[in-house]
Every structure is written in structure tokens, then in C-alpha cells.
Amino acid sequence: MSLCKDHGIVSQGKIEYRMTVEHKKRLDGIKTYKPGKPIEEVKRELGLDSVIKLASNENPLGPSPRAIKAMADAAQQANRYPDGGCFYLRQALSEQLSVPGDNFVFGNGSDEIIVLAIRAFLELTDEVIIADPTFLIYRIASMVEGAKVKLVPLKDNKYDLDAMAEAISPATKMIFIANPDNPTGSYVTAGELDAFIKKVPDNVIVFIDEAYYEFATGGDYPETLDLIEKKDSNVIIARTFSKAYSLAGLRVGYGIMRSDIAKALNTVREPFNVNSIAQAAAVAALEDTEYLKKSVNLTNSEKERYYRKFDEMGIQYVLSKTNFILVNIERDSAKVFDYLLRRGVIIREMSAWGLKGFIRVNIGLPEENDMFFEVFEEAIKEIK
Numbered sequence: 001m002s003l004c005k006d007h008g009i010v011s012q013g014k015i016e017y018r019m020t021v022e023h024k025k026r027l028d029g030i031k032t033y034k035p036g037k038p039i040e041e042v043k044r045e046l047g048l049d050s051v052i053k054l055a056s057n058e059n060p061l062g063p064s065p066r067a068i069k070a071m072a073d074a075a076q077q078a079n080r081y082p083d084g085g086c087f088y089l090r091q092a093l094s095e096q097l098s099v100p101g102d103n104f105v106f107g108n109g110s111d112e113i114i115v116l117a118i119r120a121f122l123e124l125t126d127e128v129i130i131a132d133p134t135f136l137i138y139r140i141a142s143m144v145e146g147a148k149v150k151l152v153p154l155k156d157n158k159y160d161l162d163a164m165a166e167a168i169s170p171a172t173k174m175i176f177i178a179n180p181d182n183p184t185g186s187y188v189t190a191g192e193l194d195a196f197i198k199k200v201p202d203n204v205i206v207f208i209d210e211a212y213y214e215f216a217t218g219g220d221y222p223e224t225l226d227l228i229e230k231k232d233s234n235v236i237i238a239r240t241f242s243k244a245y246s247l248a249g250l251r252v253g254y255g256i257m258r259s260d261i262a263k264a265l266n267t268v269r270e271p272f273n274v275n276s277i278a279q280a281a282a283v284a285a286l287e288d289t290e291y292l293k294k295s296v297n298l299t300n301s302e303k304e305r306y307y308r309k310f311d312e313m314g315i316q317y318v319l320s321k322t323n324f325i326l327v328n329i330e331r332d333s334a335k336v337f338d339y340l341l342r343r344g345v346i347i348r349e350m351s352a353w354g355l356k357g358f359i360r361v362n363i364g365l366p367e368e369n370d371m372f373f374e375v376f377e378e379a380i381k382e383i384k
């Protein structure tokens with residue numbers, strides 16, 4: 001052990017493993033991601049029969065029946081490894097978006113596209129610029145690689161692109177933009193994004209995370225595919241089947257980028273990262289345009305009901321381009337979270353994001369939303 005010590009290697013507990021002091025310090029400095037509580041866990045722990053979850057921005061409709069049928073069919077072939085190149089999904093997306101096939105990279109959720117981009121490009125001395133708060137995976141994955149994270153605070157619950165441009169230094173390698181953003185639900189406009197991209201040096205990768213694209217598209221929301229077509233663009237766009245397409249449990253997402261950037265991500269990708277059932281379901285989900293319309297329309301009409309309810313109650317919230325709303329309850333959010341949980345309503349309290357007194361709630365089915373309104377009103381009356 002003394003020899004190990006001399007080399008800065010630590011061993012911990014009963015399990016002997018070798019980790020340099022720097023590496024251990026790096027990992028110890030990372031707060032692990034805490035997901036929303038699963039329904040089954042809450043039922044078990046609190047002895048409740050009926051629990052609804054509005055905590056993880058999931059789609060309450062359940063997958064398209066066509067996707068479910070495709071999953072059942074694909075299950076018959078589950079003895080075979082999946083197609084590592086996602087041939088049919090690539091072809092379907094390529095046609096739908098009019099983007100050549102070699103501009104896509106597929107991932108085990110779009111989370112994995114974030115991780116692959118970071119693994120491909122970030123080195124120890126590199127800087128990455130991330131908003132604060134925003135989606136936590138950017139920071140966690142960058143810290144794992146030992147990159148230096150520069151946090152740029154939001155301004156009025158929105159990305160401050162001017163401040164992010166000013167934060168760029170010669171060491172900057174990547175910039176993350178969640179558009180729309182999670183947890184605020186706000187978005188940057190086409191004009192704002194254009195002006196920002198013009199200020200970013202050519203050797204910096206701009207990662208635009210469009211996990212809520214299907215809810216956001218239209219109006220002054222940017223259509224970023226044009227950026228990829230410009231040969232000199234270092235933009236990576238990430239989208240997912242988890243939210244509007246309702247396939248979060250299958251884990252399938254994709255990135256769109258210049259083909260040479262795609263090649264770099266594919267180099268660090270595991271060969272069979274997207275399973276065969278997910279691939280089949282995603283192809284079927286893309287074909288079911290009626291389902292997508294229904295999903296987006298339901299979200300938008302129910303979101304209006306949330307706005308009206310909060311307005312009635314005099315509760316502040318951030319206007320959202322997504323399927324969730326960030327709400328400023330101006331109360332102890334852990335207490336409100338607990339109150340709702342005991343009544344079988346799971347939401348997210350935002351202290352882990354540094355947002356004290358905020359909760360995030362996602363749009364559920366109409367009856368789930370009614371349930372939320374009822375319990376939330378009680379909680380707000382009870383907890384001062």
C-alpha cells in the first residue's frame with residue numbers, strides 16, 4: 001500500500017481499487033443526478049394505491065399503438081444483436097428531415113448524444129460553457145472528463161446568450177444550449193441564436209439540445225437544421241423520442257451534425273447502444289403523425305389550464321415552450337413536494353438546481369391535472 005500511496009493511489013473500504021487522488025477528487029466533486037421518484041416506489045413506501053407522476057416531463061398518453069405493435073414484433077427477434085447502424089430509423093429520419101443519413105448519430109436517449117459529444121471532444125484542459133441552472137447532464141458529463149466548467153447565470157429565467165458569448169476564451173471547446181430549456185421551459189429565438197452563433201469562433205462546438213423540439217416548433221423558435229448544412233458549422237443538434245413521442249423507457253434519441261463530427265461521436269460510441277425494440281418503436285412512432293399531433297395539442301391545451309389556475313391563485317410561473325412549467329411557489333419547496341407526495345402526486349422540487357422556492361410540474365392527462373390542481377391548492381393554503 002505504501003508504494004501505492006507514493007503514486008497517489010487510494011484504496012477505499014473493503015473493495016480494493018486503484019484511483020489516482022486527482023481522479024477520486026474529481027468524482028467526489030460531482031453531485032450524482034437524482035431522477036424523479038418512480039410511481040411504484042412511492043406506492044410501496046407510502047402504502048398508496050393511486051399515484052400520479054408529473055415529475056420527469058414524461059408523456060402521459062403512453063406510446064402510439066403503432067409503436068407498441070412494433071415493439072411486440074421486434075421482441076420476437078430479441079435474441080439477435082440490434083443493427084448498430086440503426087438503418088431503418090436513419091432512413092426514416094433522413095427522409096422526414098431531408099438530411100443525409102451520415103449526418104445522424106443515434107443514442108441510448110439523447111442523454112447519450114450529450115455524453116458522446118463530450119467524450120469525443122473534451123480534454124482535461126478544455127473549458128465548457130454551461131448556463132446555470134439548466135439541464136444537469138451537461139455539467140456532470142463534462143466534470144467526469146475533467147473539463148473546466150464555466151457557469152453563466154440565466155437572466156430572467158432565460159439563457160443569457162450575450163453573457164455566454166462574453167465567457168468564451170481561447171480554452172473554450174464546447175457550449176451547451178438547451179432550447180427550449182429545462183427546467184425553465186423558456187427558449188431563445190431564431191434571431192437571438194443567429195446573433196450568438198456569429199460570435200462563436202469556428203473551433204468551438206455549439207451543442208443545441210432540442211429535447212422538446214416537437215412542442216416548440218413554429219413562430220420565432222429557430223429551425224436549426226439550416227445551420228448543419230453550412231459546411232463550416234460546428235453545431236450539434238440533439239433530439240429525442242422520450243418526450244413528444246412518449247418512448248422515454250426505451251431510451252432512443254439522435255444527434256444531427258456535420259458528417260465528420262458524426263464520425264468522431266461514432267468512434268467513442270458502443271457498437272450496439274440503441275436496442276432493437278427501441279429502433280423499431282421509433283420508426284413506427286415517426287410514421288404516426290396523428291399521434292404526435294394529439295400529443296402536442298393535448299399538452300398545449302392543458303398547459304393553458306395550468307396557466308389559468310396559477311393566475312387565479314396568484315402564483316408566478318415561467319411561460320413554457322415545453323410539456324412542463326417552472327413554478328415559483330415562494331414557499332419551502334421540499335415541504336410542498338412532501339405534501340403532494342403524501343397525497344399521491346409526484347412533482348419535482350428544484351433545490352438541486354439552486355432554485356429555492358420553485359417546483360417543476362409536467363402536463364399530465366386532464367384528470368391527472370385536475371388532481372394536481374386540487375392537492376396543490378390545499379398545499380398552498382396549508383404551507384405558508
Ligand SMILES: *Cc1c(COP(=O)(O)O)cnc(C)c1O
Nearest residue numbers: 109110111135182211240242253
Ligand atoms: C429530457 C431531456 C433530455 C434527454 O432525454 P433522453 O430521454 O435522454 O432522450 C435531454 N435534454 C433535456 C433538456 C431534457 O429535458
